[in-house]
Amino acid sequence: MKDKFAERLLLFIAFSAILSLLLITFFIFQQGIPLIFKVGLKNFLSFHWAPTQGQFGILSMVMGSLMVTLGALCVGIPLGLSCAIFLAEFSSKPVQSILKPVIELLAGIPSVVYGFIGIVVLVPLIRNLFGGSGFSVLGAGIILGIMILPTIVSISYDSIKSVPAAYRDGSFALGATRWQTILMVVLPSARSGIIAGIILGMGRAIGETMAVIMISGNALRVPHSLLDSVRTITSTIALELSYSTGDHRAALFACGSVLFIIIVILNFIAIRITRRD
Amino acid sequence: MIRIGPRTSQAIAYVMLLTLTVIAVSILVFIIGFIFKNGFAELSWNFLTQKTTEMGKEGGILPSIIGTLIITILAILIATPFGVGTATYLSEYTKTGPVRRVISFGADCLAGVPSIIFGLFGFIFFVITMRLGWCILSGALTLAVMILPTIIRTSEEAIKAVPKSYREISYSLGGGKLDTILKVVLPTAIPGILTGIILGMGRAVGETAATIFTTGASLNMPTSLFSSSRTLAVHFYILAREGISLPKAYGTATVLIIMILLINFIAYRLMHRFMARYY
């Protein structure tokens, strides 16, 4: 019967997402993992990345990614959470209906545009204010923080909005102000959603490529200060892929594998946290 | 310690939150305004319709506009059947259970994969293994996988929003499951589904890392699905990073942002019309 046929066909189609995911995992790992075994963990987990000379140490890039992400979180969390709280609790309906799309529009701006603004505006600013080249962890952190803002705002906003009215009413009935209610009732209830949003934002920041390339300076060393140039895992892949061959290319896929694993873990944690509600 | 009363701390908190919100919104306005201010001067009929010459220093951006449009539309055409099909299956054929969890998990994970990984994947799978080479087709296929989760998510919500009574009525009139889905559920859910498609389009247009390694960066007018091409975002990136032409870079960015704003605006209007119908 055509109903049965349709059901089978749709089931097959429905697996396209998971199939793509498996394909991606398979191909990236297939290219990258053998290299890790070939050069050994000691080489791979060192600070020295010079692929043309057989050195495939990713740690300086991992440090770079981590520092830049941390910077992003320092910028994104206060700004994002504040926006979310303000929008959800203190602003009127018309204001919300204007501001929320505006913030979501921020998410639509391509990363290359962010990177460009970073080069043209932020880098000279940092250079003038603090010295150095301007291409720095600080710059990358700020721009990334702005880029993950919409993610944090959206998810936190939804979490705050979904706290039942009964909780708030109970608090008001006891004479608490709006702000006290937010601090003591709303935020704790929305906590897991907010954390999930932050973790997803973290994933975005770690995975960001184009903006980071343009601002971070791409110097292959462990940063000692916020003003140092730094290289992330993503930048390395993007900068070197087109001219890499053989082991070098395989090493880039190995970097991709590491990145992929980190992001899958982060997403998994975020999903588990939201599921626990 | 000065004791701050609850009303005072609320006032302080309000001011702080307001300030930060204003900062965040100003940043957005600043970014768009800055690009537009410097880029509008560059926008001319010539700029939009001429071929690119001198590595981008002269000429217009027509090849990139065409390339971007073809890749994006092709990606949508590929991803939509799979996305809508998956969403239909998820909302009409499964309740909670292992199958549903696996499919949802796949879609959620795919949504979190960064674009550079898609670039790597597209490169090794479509360009090299499938021997498609750097071309529009490789890029479109890669972008299709990238926007699949977006289409699945919004389509699933749109389909779920169709009132249960519509389905009941269709069944009571003797319709089968497929009839009901094709003739009642999907047509009703179309505005929501379209919203998802358009949002996916917006994402695809701005992509750089995924397209530069699959479609390449050729400045020629694309002649077939197997031509290499340079999307607007890639062109902008190269102009900016190599410092080829700052004015042209601003111009390209302006065109790119206008395209994205337009796409998002249309998506929003559609979503509102859809919501208004049922809520």
Place this chain on the structure above:
Amino acid sequence: MDKIKIRDLNAFYDGLQALKNINLEIHDHEILGIIGPANSGKSSILRALNRLIEFDGGRVTGSVLLDDKDILCLPVNELRRRVGLIFASPVVLPGSIYKNITYGPKLHRRYSASELDDLVYYALSAANLWEEVKDRLYESATQLSGGQQQRLCIARTLALKPEVIMMDEPCSGLDPISTTKVESTMLSLKDQYTFVLVTNNTRQAARVSTRVAFFLNGELVELDRTERIFTTPRDNRTNDYIIGRFG
């Protein structure tokens, strides 16, 4: 003649039993009124008759015979064409009035354009709606008033030329004039169809039904001619419900 025979029907939803050992016959060309308080199984029995109960996740044991044939042996969409159901709140499908009426018939076979026009005319006339909408057949059905929409739902069912028409509290939420129109539609079509009317309005049941069945807690308590039920019911519970001692 018994149009529908129900034997030992039990229905379960998630472990709750909605119908307990129902045995009853529905005569051809009668209007059977089903009355009873909330949760007495009134809606469940309708949904069991057109197998919509499976759609809700319910489970059914026992047998239902339509013209002496087990309904489980009929293709389900054929069953639903022959046994139509009208819901309590009118739900019009998105689209024009014309489209609403022709959606059902087109599911079952192909029609020519003129056949469809005739069908629409027939259905709307029989449902007492033709005069009011004949000039706006192609306009959206959502523009109609509540009473008109309910009559549209009746017309939609009539377009399938069913044999049995079941109505689940069709007039709840309708104004008295629309209610009268729906009731007179039922009475005028009685000779062509068989009606099963579930209502929580006992006076409505008294107005239109040939026989009345009283359900309580999933059981059929009493079934008799309308005059008997409302003047000298045999069971005390029937009496208590009718005079309003509980509801």
